[in-house]
Amino acid sequence: MINKEVTTIKKAIDGVESGMTFMFGGFGLCGIPEKAIEALAKLNIFDLTCISNNAGVDNFGLGLLLKRKQIKKMISSYVGENAEFEKQMLSAELEVDLIPQGSLAERCRAGGAGIPAFFTPAGYGTEVATGKEIREYNGKPHILETALTADFAFVKAWKGDTAGNLIFKGTARNFNPLMAMAGKITVAEVEELFPAGELDPNQIHTAGIFVQRIFQGEKYEKRIEQRTVRIRE
Amino acid sequence: MALDKKQIAQRIAQELEHNTYINLGIGIPTLVANYIPKGIDIEFQSENGVLGMGSFPYEGEEDPDMINAGKQTITTVPGAVLFDSAISFAMIRGQHVHLTVLGAMEVSENGDIANWKIPGKMVKGMGGAMDLVASAENIIVAMMHTNRAGESKILKKCTLPITGVKCINKVVTNLAVLAVVDKGFRLLERAPGVSITEIIEATEAKLIIDGEVPEMQL
Numbered sequence: 413m414i415n416k417e418v419t420t421i422k423k424a425i426d427g428v429e430s431g432m433t434f435m436f437g438g439f440g441l442c443g444i445p446e447k448a449i450e451a452l453a454k455l456n457i458f459d460l461t462c463i464s465n466n467a468g469v470d471n472f473g474l475g476l477l478l479k480r481k482q483i484k485k486m487i488s489s490y491v492g493e494n495a496e497f498e499k500q501m502l503s504a505e506l507e508v509d510l511i512p513q514g515s516l517a518e519r520c521r522a523g524g525a526g527i528p529a530f531f532t533p534a535g536y537g538t539e540v541a542t543g544k545e546i547r548e549y550n551g552k553p554h555i556l557e558t559a560l561t562a563d564f565a566f567v568k569a570w571k572g573d574t575a576g577n578l579i580f581k582g583t584a585r586n587f588n589p590l591m592a593m594a595g596k597i598t599v600a601e602v603e604e605l606f607p608a609g610e611l612d613p614n615q616i617h618t619a620g621i622f623v624q625r626i627f628q629g630e631k632y633e634k635r636i637e638q639r640t641v642r643i644r645e
Numbered sequence: 646m647a648l649d650k651k652q653i654a655q656r657i658a659q660e661l662e663h664n665t666y667i668n669l670g671i672g673i674p675t676l677v678a679n680y681i682p683k684g685i686d687i688e689f690q691s692e693n694g695v696l697g698m699g700s701f702p703y704e705g706e707e708d709p710d711m712i713n714a715g716k717q718t719i720t721t722v723p724g725a726v727l728f729d730s731a732i733s734f735a736m737i738r739g740q741h742v743h744l745t746v747l748g749a750m751e752v753s754e755n756g757d758i759a760n761w762k763i764p765g766k767m768v769k770g771m772g773g774a775m776d777l778v779a780s781a782e783n784i785i786v787a788m789m790h791t792n793r794a795g796e797s798k799i800l801k802k803c804t805l806p807i808t809g810v811k812c813i814n815k816v817v818t819n820l821a822v823l824a825v826v827d828k829g830f831r832l833l834e835r836a837p838g839v840s841i842t843e844i845i846e847a848t849e850a851k852l853i854i855d856g857e858v859p860e861m862q863l
Contacts, residue, residue, distance in 0.1 A: 439693040439730070440716040442709065465730070492769035493716075501768065510768070513692065514734030514776030521731040532738065533779040537810035539762075540775060570710075582710035582727060583694045589729045617729075634709035640717040642701040 413608045416576035416600075416626045421451045424599050424627045428564060430457045435520065435565040435591040436464040436474060440493075440637045443584030444473050445566040447601045447629035452566075453477050463487040463560055465516060465587055467497045472635050481505070487560070489513035493637065512540060515557050517590055523559035524593020524622065532557055565595025568629075569618070572602035573611050576620030585617065592622045601629045646838045647819040648861075653787050655680045656861050657746055657817050660785055666690055668737065668777060670747030671715040673787040677746055688724075690742050692733050692773040697725025714773065734773070738780045745781040747774060749788045749816075751803045754850040756813050756825045758786060759805035771808060778809030790818035790847045797849035799823065799830065820844050822861065829853050834861045 418424045425448060428434075434452075438444030449468075453476035460483050467486055468474035477483050478496050485507040491497050500506035511519070512534040522530055531554035535541050545556040567588040570581035578600055580588060592598045600618075605628035648656065654676035661667065661681060668690045669675055678689060678700070689698040691713040698713055699720040707718040721727075736742050751759040758778055761771040778784060791797055799816065816823040821844050822834040829851030835844055837860045845852060 439714075440712065442693070442712050442716070488770060490770035490772040498768075502765075508768075510770045512771055512775035512779075513730065513773040514738055517730035517734055532776075534738070534776040536779060537757075538775060538808060539806050540771075580727075580729075582708060583691075583712050584710040585727060585729050586694050587730050590731050636707060636709045636712075636718060637716040638712070638718070639707055640701045640719075641704040641707060644703055 413575050414620070415574050416620065416623055417574045417605065418625045418627050421447055421627065424448065424601070424625050425451050427597065428452065428455065428457055431459045432563040433461040433463065435562040435595055436462060437567040437586065437588030437591050438464065438466070438473070439583065439586040440466050441469065441473050441635050443568050443580070443586050443588055444468070445568040445601050446632060448566040448599055449473060449476055453480060453482070458482050459484040461485040461487065463520070463562060465489050465513065467491045467494050469493055469637065470496050472633070485509065487511065487516070489516050517587060519557055519560040520587065520590040520594045523561040524590065527559060529556055529558045531555065561594045561596065562591070563596055565591040565598040567592045567598060567600050569600055569602045571604045571606065571611060572600055572626050573606045573608045573620070574626065575608040576600065576623030576626050577611055577616045578602065578618035578623065579611060579615055580617050589618045592618050597624045598622055599624070600626045602626060603632060604628065646836065648836045649819070651676055652863055653817055653819060655863055656822065657785055657787055658682060660815070661685055661687055661744070665743040666696065666741065667744045667746070668692065668742050670745070670774070672748040674746040674748060675715060690733070690736060691719070692737065692777070694728050694730060694733050695721060695725060696736070697722045699725070734776050737773070737776055740780055740782055742781065744783045744785065745777045746785045746787060747777065749786045749798070751798050751800055751805050752786055752788070752813055752816055753800045753803045754825070754829045756811040757803050757807050758809055758813050759803040759807045761808050762806045764806065774808050778812045781812070784813045786813050786816045788816065788818055790820040797847055799848045799850045801850050820847055826853060831855070832858050834859055836861055837863070
């Protein structure tokens with residue numbers, strides 16, 4: 413067994429530098445690597461390119477890095493719910509590359525799977541297709557999208573083991589398994605870390621081969637963005 | 646009387662077919678889930694990674710790890726399944742999802758839809774909408790017929806940056822049900838008490854009207 417456990421957050425994020433490209437798992441605030449983001453927001457690293465489906469909210473998630481103007485460029489599919497983001501984007505302080513969500517997911521997956529590019533119908537005929545090669549398959553036009561990789565991928569899982577294997581919970585899975593594959597160094601934070609051998613291999617979602625460092629985070633806030641409930645009758 | 650948003654959802658629910666998988670967008674489309682006709686078995690897919698989405702949880706039972714694509718807390722129904730975003734869009738791109746219902750800022754008579762960007766004003770991103778409209782076999786749009794200034798949102802050509810080309814099949818608005826056909830929008834139904842003249846006045850696109858146009862049955 414190759415032991416991936418790191419005992420401190422400091423060791424988990426060792427080697428991060430200004431100008432690097434980072435991936436962050438999560439959808440909205442669901443399944444984001446809270447602990448890694450908190451730690452990165454305390455460092456003096458800037459000019460970051462961040463690949464994440466969303467950009468957090470003003471005072472939580474990637475909003476923390478935005479507030480300190482650590483991010484130079486965001487690659488996302490949806491960036492509503494963040495006033496600071498909108499301000500920096502409209503004033504051109506922040507460069508933003510908006511891409512269709514399915515293409516974003518597949519570009520991360522491709523990056524981790526050794527596929528440099530692929531054709532997809534999503535975005536044909538729109539701004540997204542500008543400058544991209546177009547080819548017709550089965551009578552339908554498709555655009556060429558390239559793979560994404562990152563210097564560091566930060567992901568969050570529910571359970572993990574010291575071999576780096578991960579199990580996700582609910583819809584907190586989202587982009588995490590894909591980004592885990594696409595990071596040169598993938599840092600996984602988990603709510604519960606087990607010794608290797610204690611998780612059932614049949615139940616593992618992400619194989620430890622994709623994870624370089626793993627640590628157990630404490631006291632997850634798991635903020636809910638839109639609390640919707642039904643009335644008891 | 647023009648329909649309210651709930652009634653638009655109610656009318657769209659009549660389009661749901663037995664044994665199908667359906668993706669509902671944010672806004673009016675989400676409300677469609679409240680009006681599933683009796684005897685119809687369907688499953689809702691939410692592109693953040695769940696098939697078999699249920700209703701909102703009871704207060705106190707919200708789970709931050711269980712949300713829909715609108716980031717709202719949800720529950721699942723028996724038989725539900727969870728997956729990652731790449732698998733989710735494989736379901737969508739691979740046309741395993743049968744029907745997509747989504748909102749729009751503008752639609753045009755050749756089947757284009759615009760719903761992700763107002764240059765210089767609002768740029769939130771397309772989320773999953775571009776993947777959905779590029780691949781779905783059947784797309785129903787839920788929208789208001791005109792904007793707050795009373796200008797038509799049913800156009801000859803979209804003025805906003807588009808989300809997809811020649812992709813939508815049907816539009817249900819507060820005034821009418823329209824089908825996208827070869828040479829324009831065919832007026833299928835009108836809202837109860839709304840005249841054909843009112844619909845023509847609120848529509849910039851070419852309208853095709855054949856004979857009697859029935860009122861919607863809600």
